[in-house]
Amino acid sequence: MNVAQPIEWTSQGVVMLDQRRLPGEVVHHIYTDYRDVAAAIRDMVVRGAPAIGVAAAMGVALGVERSSAATLDDLRAKFPSICQTIAETRPTAVDLFWAIERMKRRFDQLATANASLDAVRSAMVEEARAVHAEKRATDEAIGRFGAEFMPAAGKVMTQCNAGALATAGIGTALGVIRVAVEQGHKLHVLVPETRPYLQGARLTAWELHEGGVPLTLITDNMVGHFMKTGTVGAVVVGADRIAANGDTANKIGTYQIAVLAREHGVPFYVAAPISTFDLTISSGEQIPIEERPADEVTHLRGVRIAPEVAVANPAFDVTPARLITAIICERGVARAPYTESLRRLAESASHSPRAGTAGQRSAM
């Protein structure tokens, strides 16, 4: 199956698919300067937490690989500014800081060992590629654990884009669907367009279409109608943040899809890496909701579609755990009561950004 890749390390440089121009144009950029990678992250050429993490790691690696430094001391002097430039792009992206920290630790290890300049350069590139490979492995594990919950045939629904474009792997929610299709499930995906930013219409519809997965694009207010009149076998969505009790923050609209799923007896699955678990908060009520600019609602591609009135634009909503049939991560499947099941999975994890930043991982 064709999987659209948002970012790749190549001998020419870091190649990114410009997601801002999808679905109208498929444009790739080749970056040979880490400052251009930083600009690409900031300007949302790439988006989605895991993919941003991969981009950050590759940005740091690119900065090291192409640095003009002639000695290790010289490179050591230049390194903090490379990391700083990448860090200043998306201030709320947890994966970004996790990836930078990981690259810093690797650099410190190499510098402490007085590795040769060439060895440092190739080892840092290897580390960035390892980050990417781990993200891919995470998605594939989620896909395998989740596929068994997909119906043998029929309609499934997702929301937003929890796909390859967001993760740089096969996707989380879309990874589940992909693996199921590869295993022979005859799935047809209902894709809500996901206003206001239209990630469903622009990205998920494009990605599934490119991958040869049958789909139907719908507007967000058709969800209930299709659950009532068609047979939807399952809903599978991604997550931005999962509280200790299983409450899940995800793209706006996810909550009402979960309510509608429950109303119609449709199982509702969350597919997300352990890096989205935030066990420091006991429930979703503690998750702050980002309010985004009004013009995302009132304008579309620069065209005004509403008068100048008050607008609300919460980026996320919180789906209470009671509406979630199961949470699928790379280590397995959590079911209610989530406070126990999520902690058990998190404690067995080895690749969690939060675990990493909390210093629970052994040094690389």
Next chain:
Amino acid sequence: MNVAQPIEWTSQGVVMLDQRRLPGEVVHHIYTDYRDVAAAIRDMVVRGAPAIGVAAAMGVALGVERSSAATLDDLRAKFPSICQTIAETRPTAVDLFWAIERMKRRFDQLATANASLDAVRSAMVEEARAVHAEKRATDEAIGRFGAEFMPAAGKVMTQCNAGALATAGIGTALGVIRVAVEQGHKLHVLVPETRPYLQGARLTAWELHEGGVPLTLITDNMVGHFMKTGTVGAVVVGADRIAANGDTANKIGTYQIAVLAREHGVPFYVAAPISTFDLTISSGEQIPIEERPADEVTHLRGVRIAPEVAVANPAFDVTPARLITAIICERGVARAPYTESLRRLAESASHSPRAGTAGQRSAM
């Protein structure tokens, strides 16, 4: 309170607000030829069942008033073609045919009585103005019956545009809100944008803003979030067709709002004239759902926002009666069991299009 009027009879001709250009531009057209009124109906300068009925009546009246006929016989010969031109504009608009039939009956009555040409002309204009006045009276009655169900203060929600722009009165659902506001209720309206055609964003937000009613525009996938996190005191929507058992067809998205209202304990009201009652069908399952063109979903104002994939675009959905707290019409308020309450109201009605076309009304 300022009420935007979509259509008015004036001494200069029939004045229409061009709703296609809202909210960006407020443009009025003055039509002095009935063929231009027909084109305006066909091209959706005016929309909304009751407003189309008013436009049709005014179109026929304009054709008679401005006819070159020198004798009553001459006018009698020209009259069918006027009616035919107006009838060929929107083949599924029940109110259009009801209005034309009413104008025909009035013309036949005048012709049979051998009224003078001038008398026929002024009587036909009067008849069109009477149609308009009756629509206004209907809305005002609905507004009065419905206002008491609005909270004294706080948020209410609607869907699509069941407002003045659709009815040529004060609106049905928006009429309820308007009357409540005039009576002193401190309401703030949450307006879902209503994809794909954006009647909420383009028309309802504009109309409420013009009328000085506080509102917040949201996307359709924010409904559940705001019901969960804010206090929504009531939902009030219009209707396209109400079956004998109370099942209600209305703009796509209405059904899921009703499910979400029930989930959050929010009362859900339908405000619609008796002309939308279709007691010949026992339940909503018999209501066919119009499928509209894919490009309404994939394009916005000519700009492609999705790839070339399969699209669903049902114009309406059906809300089952069990989710409806009450149905408010110009004769009063129906509550479950609707099969009895709707019939009782319909049988007491004197201004119903369907009652009219069914020959139950005395000749005018």
